[in-house]
Amino acid sequence: MQGDMIPFYVLSLLLIALPNTTTDVINDPYARSSRRTLTISLNATTPSSLPPNQPLSALPPVTVVRALATATATANASAPATAKASASATASVTSSAPVTESSPVLLPPSPPTFMTNRSVAFCSLVVVVAGCFFRKRLRTVKERYHSKRQKKKVGNDMKKTVESLQFRLETIETATNKFSDDNKLGEGGFGAVFKGTLGNGHEIAVKRLSKSSTQGVQEFQNEVVLVAKLQHRNLVRLLGFCLEGEETLLVYEYVPNKSLDKFLFEPKKREQLDWSRRCMIIGGIARGILYLHEDSRLKVIHRDLKASNILLDGEMNPKISDFGMAKMFGVDGQTQGNTERVVGTYGYMAPEYAIEGIYSVKSDVFSFGVLLLEITTGRKNFLGFNCRFPTLLAHAWQSWNEGKGLDLIDPILLKDSCRPDQVLRYIHIGLLCVQEDANSRPTMSSVVLMLKTETISLPKPERPAFFTGRSANVQDQIAANSCTINGLTISDDLPR
Template identity: 65%
Template sequence: MVIFSSFTNANRLELDCPDSSVYTPNSTFQQNLKLLLQSLSSNTSLNGGFYNSSIGDDTDRVYGQALCRGDANRTACPDCIANAVQDILKNCSSEDAIIWYDLCQIHYSSQNFFLINTGYYGKFPDSNDQRRRISDPVLLTKVLKYLMDNITSGASSDPLKFAVGEINFVKSNNIYGLAQCTRDISASYCYRCLSSASVELIDKSGALEGGIVVDSNCNVRFELQRFYNSSSISLTYPTSDEANSQLVLLHNLARPTTVTLIQECDLLSILFFTFLSLFSTSLFSFTTAADPTYLYHFCSSTNYTRNSTYQTNLNRLLLSSLPSNGSSDGFHNATFGQVPNRVYGLFLCRGDVTAATCQNCVNFATLNAPQRCPVSKGIMIWYDECLLRYSDSNFFSTSTETPTVALLNTNNVSDPTRFDQIMGGLMNLAATQATDSPKRFATRKGNFTVFQDIYCLVQCTPDLSSSDCNRCLRMSIANLPTGKPGARRLYPSCYSRYEMYPFYNENLTETPAPAPTPVLRSPPSPGSRTRPKGNNNSLLIIAIVVPIVVFVLLFVLGYCFLARRARGRKKFNAIPEEMDANDITTVESLQFDFGTIEAATNKFSTNNKLGEGGFGEVYKGRLPNGQEIAVKRLSRSSGQGAKEFRNEVVLVAKLQHRNLVRLLGFCLEGEEKILVYEFVTNKSLDYFLYDPEKQGQLDWSRRYKIIEGISRGMLYLHEDSRLRIIHRDLKASNVLLDGDMNPKIADFGMAKIFGVDQTQGNTSRIVGTYGYMSPEYAMHGQRRWRSLELCLETLERRDTHAIIGFKFDRFLLKK
């Protein structure tokens, strides 16, 4: 591990270049290294800021990895990598080296270090002394530890292995922190790496104005000024008085999902994004195989001695009693030992999770808790799926409301007064239901708008009495924020939560029917309270006006819906063949520059030419990292103009299946339209079907395997992909065979997307190849997604083109 405390954005942080193994100048290793570093420079930004690869064979192989800081933009990342490449080539001739800059790092070696725990190596440069010291190092150490613990957990669980956060230090001064891992390591190893780095950071720089710790797999940093360009977790350090301990976790999403309504009647767009939010929530909220989602924890102020009787009792509780009951009924408490070394512990799983999810959470928590509070006699730790608590004092059947954690969405709702009234009513109903339930758990759901519901959940530990549970929940609900689209308040004995999306499993809850949306009425005027007759008149007016207003509102909504449907039928019923040019931006990270493609194909040499189709030529190429590719260069005079090109890029980029050819990228410069695919070794199926010498390789077992693979690929397109896709030009020349003769469907230039529930559609023009079309499509343009994809050609090894012209003596099947 290397530790720094002073640096500038433009200069190198540190270069680790051991002289134990030096490569020979102008050797094959050096040439491979230059090619590898060039590949890292050109591909890191294109791959989201992280890229690793290797070049060469045997003893001359070089492994390399580049990582940009998570907030580096598309300009800063490649610039930093380019500077680091020049620096390391100029100043290091070792076979194993790492260079760190403020915004990036590069690591190369003659040994494979991908996915490997390389361990720490220590170095503390004298530059640490260049930092100014602060007046209150004790407070800084405590606050910094609190901050680093949180962002360490956030980074290790983030797909990009990156997190930033800030916390108030003194008066108006904040501490800003950052944690990041390389993305090839596991979440658990990332957590361990960052935890160790944080300990080093606090120990070495805890009395200074800032510092940074870097390792080959992770890095952490803190400053007293904001140094990153990203939304962050904002924390408030808890006070020393545990009774008033309160954490406010304001999580501004680094990648927020925002919907902007451009048209006042864009109802289908609302439905579309609502569906995506519901789908993504259900997809990620109930995955049992993944680690549980960590929320927060508190360690007790008293510690035990290592290898003491108390630790032995604690280990028995955590390793035996609690995990063995994890799949029982979602709750269990137990004790081990005798006073004064007795340990009390319990777990509680969220009332809607499955037994498997509960068991997984309990198993994880019992191992994770001692790591977070290594020698503490007690801990209170919350996960999204469960909570765990242990202590040296008896807390069973006692309502405990401290410490408390508040998590909230910092956005605001459109109508906070109405929202708070509906949410409050739902929470109160849920609290009453939970108090009367043996499981002390309840959920409620109610309407906020026509398209948005409010979902509420409350729960107590089942060992509480009804009155204690009710009091705890009422306190939790009373402390929820107002006007926010989502929040939760966590206590050791109970918690409450609400969101505007289904965060719990409705199939595993006994939720009452959705509560009707209350009608909000203005308070009566002072005069109306003394005029009964006027009050009756007001009721009469309301009885007349309200139905009229509701009718008009429904009429307007219906009109907007039908009008929008008429204008946008192509957009939502079946995505049109003519896609907007901006669709390309959704896959812009796959874009290659023309120079790279030209170099890979040796300037489109005829020696590299693999074949020629109706839309252009196909070449074999090799990227700087040694990867072989197939380059489809569309001819400028072909029928596939920008429309088919956009169609193929947008479609294939979204498809992932072993029987579909994989798109690696594309190039769109001037009139050049190029698609870059994985290189498939054995060419196309027709190459084997119609070559007298190659036909012998297609025995019955291989032909059956090919047909089965094609069928699996088509099943994925028709049934299992996010969109129902009809290829419309499936034929032998568009089926490629890899080295193991596995088929891969290619050429999606004529493909059409159907709606998920759409079973047939009409096209304005008939595309495809005669002899492969279904009859109703060839004659009437009517395409059904269940149209037969004939495999007779593969079985009989005869060309289906023989059917054209209706010469019966040349039919595919003969009597």
């Protein structure tokens, strides 16, 4: 590309020098007497390479340009001698007879058209524009080259990261006693989860994807790449993976207390969740989602937040798990997307996502609002058919509007030393998160601030989504945990 630009610059220099040579000759004080003076002055500086007795207009422009450039350089090097020669030539011509037609005249009466100042200015402008164009093209090529190198570097770094996370199948089979039922922790929509112990005594949880799992290779790679990059105390930590033969395995840190739903929806275990622990769990989940939305290197939308995907460690600290359905965005400011394949769990999905396939950070806010209402009320937001009871959202909205908010509080909490006004404030925040209009829902940063600061006044919530939703009786609710409706999976409540 640079080679194409050289002729333009050379031609520009020649064209700029060319009129200067002509002007200098015409303006020479020794060359003003007549046209013959001009002719002889040019003859004194014209190189011998030009054919004799031919006007310049009859010669090729390239030949004239090259010859005049050479003459200009020679004339500049011997200016005094040229001046003297011009003076003597002027004197001799003035005293001599008029020049005949046979006299050699190398220049026409006026400069050629291509030698005018306007033409030079135009040619110079063309050269400048062409130079800018080629510089822009060169810059574009360089940017593409560096972008390609950066992508290659990122790909190599990711490859090294993935390689460092790989487990051998033999190692995992030894740790789980070849996936024995005694080590089975539970089973979800994508497969079973087993407890294992590595050779160094470190306990792990192995997620074994079933062959008929709806989570394909893309979801598997998605979860590996996402969770490997995410580091937060309220996110489950991915230790590695294995992809050998027909086995597709994910290795996580072992969380002894399993999932939140095992405590929240079982009356005996729910008693272990006093108000202080529930506040800790709610705050931890909120901070984990805030990290995904705003504080991580990539903006992550989980898309499947629910009680069974919240794990509890030995100190009952919550950890968000299962990133198989998560979507990530770069740092370009994108905040939402659209999909034709809607996946998730009824009762936790935002209406714009369930109906139109539109997901955003506000769809995660909706799921968090459902979780917040479930934790404060101790009730599950079932969505079924042949309804007898309203959904949790509909019940909460109706009770709130009727001034019966205290009826929503989990009776176990009323026995505790909790402050009813604080529980009602959390229910109020939950109703703000599940509003039907996504634009009316707060961001997770606002939610975290409202949870921590009681002095912040809360706006009045609008009607939640699925207000007219239906729910089933107890038998239908239990059966709903293992069914699929309209292609949307409803995961069971077994621990992960």
